Amino acid sequence: MKVLFTFNIKEEQLKRLETEFADVEFSFTKKIEEVPLDNYEVIVTYGEDISTAVLDRASSLKWIMVASAGVEKMPLDEIAEKGIIMSNVRGIHKTPMAESVLAHILSLGRALPTMREHQLKKEWNKKARQTELRGATAIILGPGAIGSEIGRLLQAFGVHTIGCNSSGDRVPNMDETIPFEKLKDVLPKGDIVISVLPSTPKTKGMLDGSYFEAMKDSALFMNFGRGDLVKESTLLHALKHDEIGHAVLDVFEKEPLPAESELWELGNVTISPHVSSHSGKYVERALEFFTVNLSKWREGDRELVNLIDLEQGY
Amino acid sequence: MKVLFTFNIKEEQLKRLETEFADVEFSFTKKIEEVPLDNYEVIVTYGEDISTAVLDRASSLKWIMVASAGVEKMPLDEIAEKGIIMSNVRGIHKTPMAESVLAHILSLGRALPTMREHQLKKEWNKKARQTELRGATAIILGPGAIGSEIGRLLQAFGVHTIGCNSSGDRVPNMDETIPFEKLKDVLPKGDIVISVLPSTPKTKGMLDGSYFEAMKDSALFMNFGRGDLVKESTLLHALKHDEIGHAVLDVFEKEPLPAESELWELGNVTISPHVSSHSGKYVERALEFFTVNLSKWREGDRELVNLIDLEQGY
Structure with missing residues (x-):
């Protein structure tokens, strides 16, 4: 053979x-x-x-x-x-991806990028807005192996986890699970909205502008699934009009992300060049x-x- | 009254x-x-x-x-x-501090500072050395309320935790606990060494150069306790001679850290200006x-x- x-x-x-x-x-x-x-x-x-x-x-x-x-x-x-x-x-991918997702959430929550800027200027500056993750609510779109691992870690940090899948059937490490049809009702509760959805005919372009309008102004949106879930123009609109607080993007409508994309330089965007699953192992x-x-x-x-x-x- | x-x-x-x-x-x-x-x-x-x-x-x-x-x-x-x-x-402090410690560990492990540099240059660059935290070993000096909370979170990430205190008595969320006298024997195993020790006559200057020599060349050293645990000159020597891989420092021998300190600009140092416990709550x-x-x-x-x-x- x-x-x-x-x-x-x-x-x-x-x-x-x-x-x-x-x-x-x-x-x-x-x-x-x-x-x-x-x-x-x-x-x-x-x-x-x-x-x-x-x-x-x-x-x-x-x-x-x-x-x-x-x-x-x-x-x-x-x-x-x-x-x-x-x-x-x-x-x-579940271990490196879940570690990536938690890394971004905690790094932003504890203001590490701001601290880094201060360090580069040799500035002893305690004024960085730091929050606690404990007590937050996270909505996880597509809680399969990866989403469930993210949920497990978030729960360890005292985060309330809401899974969202096609059936609404319960998923491990989610405090609640809802079907996609109810997503918009739940979005106003989410401090963090994480997609690890695959690309399927159903998910393509699924997150239109109305979903971002439904999110908290302070919400952290993370796309670690596939870039075609949301149009770049939709994301840009939400980010520029403060419909959400910040986006961490590991996947994009067009990859590599073209140098002329406005996403690169928005202050409330973190670009992860489709590397969240990378691992030496x-x-x-x-x-x-x-x-x-x-x-x-x-x-x-x-x-x-x-x-x-x-x-x-x- | x-x-x-x-x-x-x-x-x-x-x-x-x-x-x-x-x-x-x-x-x-x-x-x-x-x-x-x-x-x-x-x-x-x-x-x-x-x-x-x-x-x-x-x-x-x-x-x-x-x-x-x-x-x-x-x-x-x-x-x-x-x-x-x-x-x-x-x-x-245990919640914000443990979140800070995990934020730094994960951010470095998933190469977020490198990604940030690439983003500022609008550079789609996948070449960032990313590791997995799972399977690592962490040594926690002074596992009280804060250290134990750090241990709990690290264990959720699949990290082996070794607590180190004066008695060597078992502490929650530590896979092992050892007394200070045995620290130097255990240091070669540690991928991460975290101090949350208070300042007492015993801990002042406790970590001399021989401890850093005993650590892995790749070790991440984190001081989130008190700055007088280790002399700045000792740290600088260890960092410049690659006796350890990286240091994240929240506390310093002299605070605020003077602008002329070499720590500010070493590539393998992260300066957190004594803010790891800060929280809006x-x-x-x-x-x-x-x-x-x-x-x-x-x-x-x-x-x-x-x-x-x-x-x-x-």
Whole structure:
């Protein structure tokens, strides 16, 4: 059985795989379009290189292991048609992303950017407006693995957490869960509004201006899901008219964020260039997911961990 | 019975006190040296205005309520001699301080200062070295109310916490607790070393250069206790010779930190101008402590909450 990786892993990581799966042949390429693909049963990829042309050439392909969370750049219909199953590393981002979200919330709350400015001027200045996170209310849009981890940490800080998903069904680490239809009623309570929603036909452009009008003037809005949730023009309007207090953006309608975007220089915006999930431990963690699933696969078990529903797109 | 405040409180706060304690007369001054003091049984102060001259004039004084945590500027021997009891608001700082400590740890771990620099240059730059806090080890010097709260939050992030106190007795939210004599043996394990020690004869200058040599080269050292724990020259040596990775300093040998101090401009130092405990909710919280104790006092109960041991100084 042959497995093709379209990214490199460390030598000791490969050795571990070869020891555990002695009868599997692992190959590596960064140029999937240049290698023959007809013998590979499994492709391990970050998900950006699987075109329909690739699928047509990969005649033995049965399983695509995506070592990232979003699959919106992949030809899901064609993958489904060919009966290929797909799994991802859902949950791999939860630790670094939740740490990123808490880092931004606490850094702004404790006025660290202001302190930094004072330090650069060698100014001993105690006048920075500092708040306490304890007692705040956070609304988390899309509380899956990542949102739930964010909720768990926020609760440790004494924050009231309100999850918002399509069903309104209860989610771990949320004090309340509401369906999307009730979001606008709840927004006036939120000191912090965090989206970790994936990009789906439903979420695209979902947050129009009326949602920002419903938020507190002091609200901290954080988009750590996908940039197409809200139009840049909508965000700019809300930020310039003080409909919200501050935005921390890890994702954008257009990435990389163009240099001419006004978002760069607004005083109440923090730009995180789609790095909230970055971690020195990423590949190591992805291989943990892959190893579990490859064991299942070798035993004929097709109920892999983190299977993707190709129709829903997540 | 008469109570003198040497700081102002809000009108609604005074009204609440007057309602609850109808037979107590509350007065306010910011210039304690200019008002007669002989009729006051209680003085409520931030602790910096109680001189021996004040004590000599306050002939009815029986209780000093200090609305702060540190009492090292007060004439403790004279207060003890006169049989005056003293209480403070130990624990009032724990929420804002623990939030400050976590804010700095996460902000550095997720490279927020680097991201800010990139934003100012409108530079979409993903190259910031980000780590995960999960799995790190933190050593907390002086795990009282504040240190224990820091430990609780760190544990929620999956950090292994080692408390260090004089007795080595177990402390809540610490995975281990060690006595000071064993600190140097444990320092090589610490990714983060946080002091929240008060200033006492024992702690003054306690952390000499040998402690910094024992720390990891990558260690994050945080002083949120008192500045006299470590000489500025010792810190500068450790920071300039990469004996540690970074220092976040909320307290200093000399405060305000003089403009000519080299600490201001070292790349691996964050200056927090003794503001880690600041909070918009401070006076409100202090009055909660005072109200509880004043009730006890009126009932003749002298076992006040947060009594200070005048010999130990905390």
